[in-house]
Amino acid sequence: MKARITVTLKNGVLDPQGQAIEGALGGLGFENIGSVRQGKTFDVELNETDEAKAKNILKDMCEKLLANTVxxxxxxxxxx
Amino acid sequence: MKARITVTLKNGVLDPQGQAIEGALGGLGFENIGSVRQGKTFDVELNETDEAKAKNILKDMCEKLLANTVxxxxxxxxxx
Structure with a gap:
């Protein structure tokens, strides 16, 4: 079973990397950019056929390693 | 207009970061993991109301800065 985990910064958390990209895009001539925020994706292949079980395992992975839930x-x- | 850009490694391109995460998950006791590949997301807010135009601008951003298309x-x- 293939799954995609998307980890994004919570609203209100400062994102200097996103701001740097925003600045770089402005420097390249892109206008009308409101904001840029960066996140991460993890494409996980799991040897598990039950979807509910797989989701639980993946959430567990996020809590323990992939995401900083703070x-x-x-x-x-x-x-x- | 809000958009999400997802950048992933092409198939066949080595992903040492994904492999490291795979190893770390194994170390935490997660079993049955086939593979992990890491990617990036960019949440872009654009002051553009036309969807087709916005898509073109965003693709242009990817080609010029956000993705290494090689x-x-x-x-x-x-x-x-």
């Missing part, structure tokens, strides 16, 4: 949100999506 | 694929998705 400042980050995560979302688990089963792809196939 | 080794990375990108996908643009309009959120709202």
């Amino acid at each position: 400042i980050e949100d995560y979302r688990v999506r089963i792809l196939s | 080794i990375e694929d990108y996908r643009v998705r309009i959120l709202s």
